[in-house]
Structures are given as structure tokens and as C-alpha cells.
Amino acid sequence: SAVISQKPSRDICQRGTSLTIQCQVDSQVTMMFWYRQQPGQSLTLIATANQGSEATYESGFVIDKFPISRPNLTFSTLTVSNMSPEDSSIYLCSVKPPDRVGGYTFGSGTRLTVV
Amino acid sequence: RKEVEQDPGPFNVPEGATVAFNCTYSNSASQSFFWYRQDCRKEPKLLMSVYSSGNEDGRFTAQLNRASQYISLLIRDSKLSDSATYLCVVSGGFKTIFGAGTRLFVKA
Numbered sequence: 655s656a657v658i659s660q661k662p663s664r665d666i667c668q669r670g671t672s673l674t675i676q677c678q679v680d681s682q683v684t685m686m687f688w689y690r691q692q693p694g695q696s697l698t699l700i701a702t703a704n705q706g707s708e709a710t711y712e713s714g715f716v717i718d719k720f721p722i723s724r725p726n727l728t729f730s731t732l733t734v735s736n737m738s739p740e741d742s743s744i745y746l747c748s749v750k751p752p753d754r755v756g757g758y759t760f761g762s763g764t765r766l767t768v769v
Numbered sequence: 770r771k772e773v774e775q776d777p778g779p780f781n782v783p784e785g786a787t788v789a790f791n792c793t794y795s796n797s798a799s800q801s802f803f804w805y806r807q808d809c810r811k812e813p814k815l816l817m818s819v820y821s822s823g824n825e826d827g828r829f830t831a832q833l834n835r836a837s838q839y840i841s842l843l844i845r846d847s848k849l850s851d852s853a854t855y856l857c858v859v860s861g862g863f864k865t866i867f868g869a870g871t872r873l874f875v876k877a
Contacts (some may be wrong), residue, residue: 696856746813760813762811763812
């Protein structure tokens with residue numbers, strides 16, 4: 655299955671600043687997904703990142719707050735902009751390799767704390 | 770009603786016990802079903818897919834009941850290393866929904 659390298663693994667940021675999270679996949683994938691997981695909660699899909707087109711955002715998430723880049727088929731970034739303490743969460747990127755029936759592979763996650 | 774619902778637990782069981790988790794889903798058009806395992810402070814990892822006929826992988830058995838819209842996970846002969854959160858995942862079309870997870874503690 656695909657191997658995803660996600661960075662940074664954790665960060666503590668001041669409110670009002672921005673953080674960019676990177677995910678590098680060891681194989682080419684059409685879609686990459688960005689999730690948020692708040693403490694004790696399930697995963698919530700933020701957006702789907704497609705190479706060569708704008709990301710598709712889920713209800714409640716907007717591009718100005720969570721801009722995404724997808725410059726090629728192995729890399730994507732998610733930026734958390736103008737952060738507030740409510741953005742403190744774990745952010746995960748994910749892919750669904752074509753050779754793996756159904757299953758998603760996740761990056762190791764970025765644990766973000768906004769103070 | 771949530772799209773995917775799980776008993777959050779925690780389930781506290783002794784080593785060697787058999788434990789079962791259920792998960793219900795609301796969208797009857799859902800097509801694919803999975804169980805994921807998430808260790809504390811780690812990312813979720815696919816445990817097994819769930820097929821209509823039911824499937825087994827070692828000590829783990831997954832079953833799907835489309836009529837009642839639930840899936841189950843049975844763990845036999847529990848090990849300490851089975852302690853984790855088990856996420857039910859339901860996919861249909863372009864939408865994938867993760868359950869909030871069931872927490873399992875296996876104690877010596």
C-alpha cells in the first residue's frame with residue numbers, strides 16, 4: 655500500500671498565524687483527502703485535493719481558511735489560516751490507492767495546538 | 770440520527786475474552802464497509818473490509834447485515850495489543866463516513 659510522509663507531526667502556534675501541512679506520497683494518486691479529527695471525535699473530511707484543479711471543500715470548510723495545493727500526483731499541502739484555538743486538532747491527509755480495494759491510507763497526522 | 774453510529778464504549782475486557790462491536794449506518798445505498806483501528810495518538814489503519822458474505826482474518830470476524838443496516842466486528846481471544854479505538858467506515862458513491870469509534874481496553 656502507499657506510504658505517506660506527513661509533516662510537521664506536531665506544532666504549537668500563536669492565534670492569527672498560519673500553518674502549512676505537507677503530505678508526500680510514494681506513488682501517484684488521483685485524489686488526496688484532508689481530514690480533521692478533534693479530540694474524542696471521528697474524522698471529518700475537510701476537502702478533496704485533485705491534481706490540476708481546485709480542491710473540493712465539504713460543507714463548513716472554505717478555501718480562504720483552508721487553502722490547498724496539489725501541484726502533482728504525489729504531493730499536497732493544507733494551510734490552516736488565521737488560526738484560533740478552535741482550530742486545535744489533528745489534521746490527516748489520506749489517499750485511496752487504486753490497487754487497494756476500498757481502503758484508505760493515512761499520513762501519521764499533524765497535532766496542532768493554537769494558543 | 771448520525772450517518773454512522775457506534776457505541777463509544779469503553780469496552781473493558783480481560784485477555785482471552787471475546788468482544789463484539791456493532792455499527793449502524795443510515796444510508797441504505799452505502800456500498801463499501803470497513804473497520805479501521807486507531808491507536809492512541811496514531812493515524813487510523815485499515816483492519817479489514819467487510820463483505821456481504823462475512824469475512825474472517827485470524828481472530829477477527831466482520832459481518833454485514835444490509836437489511837438491518839449494521840456491520841459488526843468480533844474479536845476472539847483478545848490480546849493486550851488489541852487495545853485501541855475501532856472505527857466503522859461506510860462508503861457510498863463519493864462519500865465516506867467515519868464513525869466516532871469504539872474504545873477497547875484489554876487487561877491482563
